[in-house]
Amino acid sequence: MLSSISPEVPPSAPDLAALAENHYFSTNPPPKDLAKHEALARDFINFHAAAGSRVVLVTSGGTTVPLEKQTVRFIDNFSAGTRGATSAEYFLEEGYAVLFLHRQFSLLPFSRHYSHATDCFLDFLREGPDGSVVARDEDAAKMLHVLRKYRDARDRNMLLVLPFVTISDYLYELRSVARLMRPLGPRALLYLAAAVSDFFVPPERMAEHKIQSTDAADLVKRSAGRSTSPSVEEDEETFDNFDSSPSVPRSKRLVVDLDPVPKFLKNLVEGWSPEGMIVSFKLETDPAILVHKARYSLGRYQHHLVIGNLLSTRKWEVVFVAPGQSDRWIRVPISRRKKTTISTGSGGQQQEEEEARESPVPATKDQLQQAAQQPLDPKSLPEGEPELEIESLIIPAVRDLHTRHMEGPQ
Template identity: 80%
Template sequence: MASNNNSSAAAPAPATSEDQYFNTNPPPKDLDRHVALARDFINFHAAVGRPLVLVTSGGTTVPLEKQTVRFIDNFSAGTRGATSAEYFLEAGYAVLFLHRQFSLLPFSRHYSHATDCFLDFLREGPDGSVVARDEDAGKMLHVLRQYRDARDRNLLLVLPFVSISDYLHELRSITRLLRPLGPQALLYLAAAVSDFFVPPERMSEHKIQSTNAVDSVQKGSKTAPTTTDEEIFDNFDSSPAVPRSKRLVVDLDPVPKFLKNLVEGWSPQGMIVSFKLETDPAILVHKARYSLERYQHHLVIGNLLSTRKWEVVFVAPGLPDRWIRIPIHKQQHESKAAAVEKDEPLDPKSLPEGEPELEIESLIIPAVKELHTRYIKAYNEGKARG
């Protein structure tokens, strides 16, 4: 049968969800500068064969206006990421720290996240200088030396983001730069990434108004609004119900799932670690396993909101689930070799009051490094055979 195709050129491939998202959501203004800094940092460590970890940290905002006044946020302060970065440095990694602007940073977190004001750690010296309080000087000196060593040896690069769009543009650009490192690259995705966003075409250019007080201005009328119209969004209004027409209804789209793109295209040789936070212990491992099977990456670290400072579970392909837990006994501070395997989550009611004496990241990072070392070995052995 004769062909009925009259076209001499193939039709262009349809745009993917990735293309559509990045084409319609503008990049952050500092992206080119961040990429240049990241490229120099990555090339520096690739030249000496040092393993490098990209740590993402903190929450992403969802702007509701193009000139953003209001946005949706989450509770993440970046504790997991900032703390992990310090232990990665201790474990011999260079750290590229991609963080939410003004969230916690490695080293300074010890003082910026304290219940006391930072100035409470300082006092005036006899000669008018500023010095640390005697009771804090030893720890501050230790932290300062760690920080200066990391910066002086070019082991730590800190880059900020704010919105979900900023984060995804930065993540895509930086992970593509990691390709020369091959399996030496580790991606530790601890940022609390928004699941939903407002597409730019549905976003207000200016601040969303909470009253109709400016309707006459926008419509060109000189008639002043009535008092009742002006106060319809008063939070102290005692009316029993607010009509739906007076409410702010936000229509959100799901953020495309880019983890598969990252695994298959952006950084196909690096080891990728993601996190799964849940509040229901009955579904934690199931959701972690589902994520691992769906995206085909290398490790999911699951944690529960109520016990996240005390335990996590490692879910990895071909390995039994591994619970890593700070032991709950008086000697918990005596050993870091305290990883305990268990089949089920802790009961939050069984936990002692206050913070654990160990940071759970001091157990997580050595365990991640162990898996990364195995990954590099398996990758190199496979390459030698093939």
């Protein structure tokens, strides 16, 4: 008698997500300080869970992609952690306890004001008459203000700072902290501002030692039989990287084979922190695709908010893309842009009237509304930084959405 054979059923999307998660974390080693960081995060979260506080996890800075296990070379991105560090300060002002998961040596809340290359903290100090170190008179008031805010956050246990370096470190830390935040329920907010690598080198394909720019075996042979200075041939080999010739032998090229980093945002939404509100970021350089990519991400991962921003205008405007809501542009008001522009923002009737007056042809309300839904032209913006940090507008708006999330369906 023949037994019936049931057709093979392909795995469902949740199964595929679980398989990808299990494979990644079973083949990539955890960071050495993971247990220590978990203990610190657990105590911090439990403290605020007992107090009924809102807790936000802010991720910040870029993730590295090591090319060797004993890492000398790695792939990185430009992120200095400005968005995350600045946002953390404004979350504290809104009453959140902040768990700040950041790239090691990237900007930190409060100290960010004095750690940039153009604002070295030593420039703000002078030697006092008795050999003490004091703030310069013109900077003392601001430094005292920042210091008091920092001390208040630390003294009240409102800020916990945890570092990561690599993409693997980041994903391990994110998963651990997100799971620890489950007891907070909808009071948990995950604000994912880190610039996360899209590609990585799997450990089984990673070199153990530093990747050599010359053939190490030949170099050893030459060194063994050499008692005088290097030959012309070896000298040319040493400086091969400076050869301006467009034709480089393939044997001397470094070809890096990268795999895509699994997309764990769906795991985060459905498994790691199913009740928390999750905010992701979408950075693009092409204004034509920004909103489209943000909507696609929102639909694919079914989370709560995508904050879209363009590289050229990220300090001046962002767009909120949320389910069931119209896209909302948040912009630094014209009055805080250091000089008058003719760009259309979203600052209400007074701003619309101001822009209509500036326009050589009076704009209709429909034209103003249509312009308000388009990205700013970078050429219309003044040089330098805006007077107002856009995070001071972003975070209150995120808090309002989080309040609605906590209240649940009406």
